Amino acid sequence: MKKRWANPGTGLSRVSFRNIKMALRELEARIHQVTRQIRAGQVGTYGQIALVAEANSARRVARAMAMLPVDSDVPWHRVINSQGKIAIRRDGGPDPEQKYRLRLEGVRFDRQGRVDLAAVAWPGPSLQWLENNGYDIEDLILRSQRKGRRGVWVNWNL
Secondary structure, three states: OOEEEOOOOOOOOEEEHHHHHHHHHHHHHHHHHHHOOOOOOOEEEHHHHHHHHOOOOHHHHHHHHHOOOOOOOOOHHHEEOOOOEOOEOOOOOEOHHHHHHHHHOOOOEOOOOEEOHHHHEOOOOOHHHHHHOOOOHHHHHHHHHHHHHHOOOOOOOO
16 A cells, blocks of 8 residues: 655654545545435535535535436535536536426526526525534534635524
8 A cells, every 4th residue: 555644744644545535435425415405496505515514625525526426316416606507517518417407496597597596595404414413513603604705605593
């Protein structure tokens, strides 16, 4: 098994690629677990899911969604960007399948391809769900308040 220094020259212990892969799999499982909480007819943003799943990056969430198998039970189509649009794919356009699935659930798009986030925004998982799944609610609320200015929205009523 190949090993690398976590931070060369700092004296920190070696980190195995196996441990890194395991940590990434656990992160993806959390991302998928959070995404499953979005109800039909609602949408969440990549940033919102990153905040809750502690992914540190909306791009990491997008990658986790892109890596899902075709027959996955994760509602990937309910995740959009913070502008209320379907994210542009590698081929240069939004995913028509995602738009189709959202329309089937009653989500409407304007002429610019945006959804009305005020009408269909997922408020985030319930506090009870977070507690039952071992999330540090106090830390999560503090992080959501810090990020709120950058388009990450959650609506937890305390």
